[in-house]
Amino acid sequence: xxxxxxxxxxxxxxxxxxxxxxxxxxxxxxxxxxxxxxxxxxxxxxxxxxxxxxxxxxxxxxxxxxxxxxxxxxxxxxxxxxxxxxxxxxxxxxxxxxxxxxxxxxxxxxxxxxxxxxxxxxxxxxxxxxxxxxxxxxxxxxxxxxxxxxxxxxxxxxxxxxxxxxxxxxxxxxxxxxxxxxxxxxxxxxxxxxxxxxxxxxxxxxxxxxxxxxxxxxxxxxxxxxxxxxxxxxxxxxxxxxxxxxxxxxxxxxxxxxxxxxxxxxxxxxxxxxxxxxx
Amino acid sequence: xxxxxxxxxxxxxxxxxxxxxxxxxxxxxxxxxxxxxxxxxxxxxxxxxxxxxxxxxxxxxxxxxxxxxxxxxxxxxxxxxxxxxxxxxxxxxxxxxxxxxxxxxxxxxxxxxxxxxxxxxxxxxxxxxxxxxxxxxxxxxxxxxxxxxxxxxxxxxxxxxxxxxxxxxxxxxxxxxxxxxxxxxxxxxxxxxxxxxxxxxxxxxxxxxxxxxxxxxxxxxxxxxxxxxxxxxxxxxxxxxxxxxxxxxxxxxxxxxxxxxxxxxxxxxxxxxxxxxxxxxxxxxxxxxxxxxxxx
Numbered sequence: 001x002x003x004x005x006x007x008x009x010x011x012x013x014x015x016x017x018x019x020x021x022x023x024x025x026x027x028x029x030x031x032x033x034x035x036x037x038x039x040x041x042x043x044x045x046x047x048x049x050x051x052x053x054x055x056x057x058x059x060x061x062x063x064x065x066x067x068x069x070x071x072x073x074x075x076x077x078x079x080x081x082x083x084x085x086x087x088x089x090x091x092x093x094x095x096x097x098x099x100x101x102x103x104x105x106x107x108x109x110x111x112x113x114x115x116x117x118x119x120x121x122x123x124x125x126x127x128x129x130x131x132x133x134x135x136x137x138x139x140x141x142x143x144x145x146x147x148x149x150x151x152x153x154x155x156x157x158x159x160x161x162x163x164x165x166x167x168x169x170x171x172x173x174x175x176x177x178x179x180x181x182x183x184x185x186x187x188x189x190x191x192x193x194x195x196x197x198x199x200x201x202x203x204x205x206x207x208x209x210x211x212x213x214x215x216x217x218x219x220x221x222x223x224x225x226x227x228x229x230x231x232x233x234x235x236x237x238x239x240x241x242x243x244x245x246x247x248x249x250x251x252x253x254x255x256x257x258x259x260x261x262x263x264x265x266x267x268x269x270x271x272x273x274x275x276x277x278x279x
Numbered sequence: 280x281x282x283x284x285x286x287x288x289x290x291x292x293x294x295x296x297x298x299x300x301x302x303x304x305x306x307x308x309x310x311x312x313x314x315x316x317x318x319x320x321x322x323x324x325x326x327x328x329x330x331x332x333x334x335x336x337x338x339x340x341x342x343x344x345x346x347x348x349x350x351x352x353x354x355x356x357x358x359x360x361x362x363x364x365x366x367x368x369x370x371x372x373x374x375x376x377x378x379x380x381x382x383x384x385x386x387x388x389x390x391x392x393x394x395x396x397x398x399x400x401x402x403x404x405x406x407x408x409x410x411x412x413x414x415x416x417x418x419x420x421x422x423x424x425x426x427x428x429x430x431x432x433x434x435x436x437x438x439x440x441x442x443x444x445x446x447x448x449x450x451x452x453x454x455x456x457x458x459x460x461x462x463x464x465x466x467x468x469x470x471x472x473x474x475x476x477x478x479x480x481x482x483x484x485x486x487x488x489x490x491x492x493x494x495x496x497x498x499x500x501x502x503x504x505x506x507x508x509x510x511x512x513x514x515x516x517x518x519x520x521x522x523x524x525x526x527x528x529x530x531x532x533x534x535x536x537x538x539x540x541x542x543x544x545x546x547x548x549x550x551x552x553x554x555x556x557x558x559x560x561x562x563x564x565x566x567x568x569x570x571x572x573x574x575x
Contacts, residue, residue, distance in 0.1 A: 051453075054457055056453050056456070056457065075456075076453070076456040076457060077456055077459050077460065077461060080456070080457055080458060080459035081459070084457070085454075085457040087450070087454045087457075091474055091477065091478055091481075092447075092450050092451050092454045092474050092478075093451075093454045093455070093458070093474065094474065095469055095470045095471075095472075095473035095474050096469075105458060105460075105470065106458045106459055109458060109459030109460055109461065110459055139477060153458065154457075154458065157458065157459065
């Protein structure tokens with residue numbers, strides 16, 4: 001039975017400067033163990049939406065309830081134990097002299113005992129595979145690893161919900177795959193993961209629910225398969241589905257429309273629909 | 280997150296002052312600066328300040344102006360308090376009254392009040408200049424009158440970096456609050472400042488590479504994308520402005536009767552009220568500022 005983690009009721013946000021409407025009437029329920037992708041063009045309201053989940057922004061209308069707490073009445077610091085937010089640029093987050101200190105910062109802020117802090121630090125080092133970097137300076141390690149450290153630093157706070165802002169931007173294939181695996185493992189541990197992303201492969205292969213934003217409105221909330229196959233929706237938000245999906249939709253050999261999300265799926269589909277002549 | 284930044288940048292607008300060439304504005308602001316330091320007479324400084332406010336109105340920048348003053352004024356109030364009990368004035372000092380363990384001096388309160396007015400007369404003009412001038416126009420104008428290119432670049436780049444750094448600071452603060460950072464005390468200094476400074480250094484490094492790759496140090500005559508013209512009106516305003524500030528400066532230096540330090544008598548009760556209000560104003564601001572950071 002999935003538990004409700006974040007509930008948005010008629011959420012709206014108007015930025016005070018210039019009275020810019022950034023969100024209008026968003027209704028949304030996010031449950032435990034979901035992996036959610038938030039997509040949309042720049043300026044569509046994605047970031048404004050997820051900043052409401054940990055109280056960085058307060059609703060100007062409607063409500064956001066995080067694990068039973070109304071965010072309007074809570075400080076960001078109080079919500080930090082419920083929702084972890086990993087910023088897009090790790091440099092905005094990291095400041096300590098060593099990776100170890102960096103990982104201890106969050107749980108120490110939560111007021112945990114020394115033993116508890118150390119235990120969480122060790123768990124995070126193991127989970128993110130940072131054993132060799134323990135005593136490195138966060139600014140001296142490579143960008144993709146620095147990004148992992150910033151995720152680990154939020155992991156130590158054990159939030160029920162992780163918000164990852166562009167978790168795979170600027171990374172090579174290997175670290176991108178590592179991030180995919182880590183997101184899956186976070187779910188296995190019972191967490192909810194929300195990714196704000198433009199990385200179509202992440203969205204197609206890892207995410208199981210997509211929230212599509214356009215012009216301050218939530219215009220779709222469905223599985224990647226449904227969202228990517230809706231050509232009209234894709235066109236209206238200026239998002240290109242993964243190439244393999246586009247090929248699948250246009251391939252005449254399948255008889256009926258097939259929505260493919262990965263190369264593996266494509267291979268299986270091709271083999272079953274049109275067996276090679278020589279077999 | 281918003282409202283933390285103090286916007287000392289251009290406020291878009293199309294007022295008469297916005298349309299004026301940057302040079303007359305710059306020279307008048309400089310003239311007022313010199314004038315403000317040439318006198319301690321509160322009446323002269325007060326008139327200059329009031330004139331500055333007329334320009335603030337004409338430029339339609341009251342909102343942004345007040346946001347800067349809202350921070351500057353309470354901090355400047357410390358000057359009144361400090362000067363009153365320890366004047367920056369040649370001795371002998373004339374004691375007026377006792378204020379707790381301190382003594383308030385006639386010269387001190389005079390100098391405190393005039394320093395406050397001095398700060399406001401010159402910053403008002405400077406803010407009007409900065410808030411109504413596009414940085415690039417200022418750059419082009421300064422280059423036209425022969426300001427060395429590198430020096431000019433440093434000046435305008437600094438003006439443009441301020442809002443960027445303020446924005447960066449706001450992002451870092453929200454990142455650290457998301458990690459449960461308490462927004463107060465010494466513990467908040469490192470987490471919020473280190474990323475901003477490291478980011479600033481990295482930015483400057485990248486900037487220098489990008490400048491080099493775009494032939495920053497090349498010699499020869501540089502042209503400019505933005506064209507700033509000086510109309511006859513601009514010349515007239517510049518000459519009149521410079522003459523007016525110059526003449527006033529000469530007058531305030533020459534006319535010894537404007538030294539009111541011994542003749543403008545502050546009665547004891549008034550002095551106590553001024554000093555107490557200044558102290559309360561500053562402390563209230565300090566508490567408000569701290570609680571604002573804590574609440575955020």
